[in-house]
Amino acid sequence: MSTTGSSPTVADVVAALDRRYPPAWAEEWDRVGLVLGEPTNPARRIACVVDVVPETVDEALAAGAEMIVAHHPLLLRGVSSVAATTYKGRIVHRLIKSDVALYVAHTNADVADPGVSDALAARFGLTGLRPLHRPRPGSPADGPGRGIGRIGELPAPMTLAELARHAAAVLPATAWGVRAAGDPGRMVRTLAVSGGSGDSFLAEATAAGVDAFLTADLRHHPAGEHLAAGGPALLDAAHWATERPWLDDLAAHLRDELGVETVVSDLDTDPWTVHAAAPRPDDKEPRP
Numbered sequence: 001m002s003t004t005g006s007s008p009t010v011a012d013v014v015a016a017l018d019r020r021y022p023p024a025w026a027e028e029w030d031r032v033g034l035v036l037g038e039p040t041n042p043a044r045r046i047a048c049v050v051d052v053v054p055e056t057v058d059e060a061l062a063a064g065a066e067m068i069v070a071h072h073p074l075l076l077r078g079v080s081s082v083a084a085t086t087y088k089g090r091i092v093h094r095l096i097k098s099d100v101a102l103y104v105a106h107t108n109a110d111v112a113d114p115g116v117s118d119a120l121a122a123r124f125g126l127t128g129l130r131p132l133h134r135p136r137p138g139s140p141a142d143g144p145g146r147g148i149g150r151i152g153e154l155p156a157p158m159t160l161a162e163l164a165r166h167a168a169a170v171l172p173a174t175a176w177g178v179r180a181a182g183d184p185g186r187m188v189r190t191l192a193v194s195g196g197s198g199d200s201f202l203a204e205a206t207a208a209g210v211d212a213f214l215t216a217d218l219r220h221h222p223a224g225e226h227l228a229a230g231g232p233a234l235l236d237a238a239h240w241a242t243e244r245p246w247l248d249d250l251a252a253h254l255r256d257e258l259g260v261e262t263v264v265s266d267l268d269t270d271p272w273t274v275h276a277a278a279p280r281p282d283d284k285e286p287r288p
């Protein structure tokens with residue numbers, strides 16, 4: 001922890017984040033921690049982003065950030081070149097030339113308590129939170145309150161159709177919006193949420209007995225078969241929108257812990273940029 005009056009360094013930020021999101025808590029396939037940067041460099045202003053893409057790097061540089069903390073790994077799979085002629089190599093070059101460090105907290109931030117899905121659950125005012133998918137007993141991430149996704153009670157029950165509209169209003173706006181699967185009139189009291197791709201937790205949402213499960217990147221066959229088997233209703237939000245809420249929690253923690261300035265990116269990095277709903281004869285909603 002940095003002491004008052006001294007400028008926090010990249011190493012101080014790494015230490016603070018490693019305490020909150022220990023790298024050992026990440027999934028085995030994941031790649032987290034300091035990606036690039038000089039540990040002794042100052043890190044007085046930190047940009048918090050979901051994705052490290054040219055546009056969020058532009059934002060961070062324009063804001064004068066000395067470090068970027070991202071959710072998604074820039075380099076997840078092995079690379080044999082970071083030449084500036086490649087998409088990711090170009091990003092690496094820009095960051096190094098600008099003396100901007102990059103740190104990633106991914107599945108270790110998902111599993112933490114509070115973690116990525118706590119910030120998502122907070123958007124819905126869910127209470128009585130418990131994890132959707134608990135870490136394997138005895139694994140490094142195993143511990144009270146920890147796990148991927150959260151289950152909780154809505155402040156007031158609402159139909160699936162109402163919940164989908166509510167979700168679109170409380171989540172960061174995207175072109176994708178929110179779509180729901182299941183009976184639109186089904187009442188929802190208990191909701192499971194999982195930031196990012198939650199496709200693999202459908203069975204756990206069913207086993208937990210929730211009324212609905214909100215996540216991202218759901219697919220035709222798994223969703224259809226899940227519903228046919230009597231599983232909870234599904235809400236499919238934009239991936240970025242389910243993880244963006246966590247950036248506020250991350251930034252607040254960095255400010256409290258290190259006294260740094262933070263910049264939170266609101267740039268929608270979801271790849272989907274257009275959503276067109278087919279007009280319906282019985283649709284009273286005006287359409288653009």
Ligand SMILES: [Zn+2]
Pocket residue numbers: 071072195196197239243
């Ligand atoms: Zn994600």
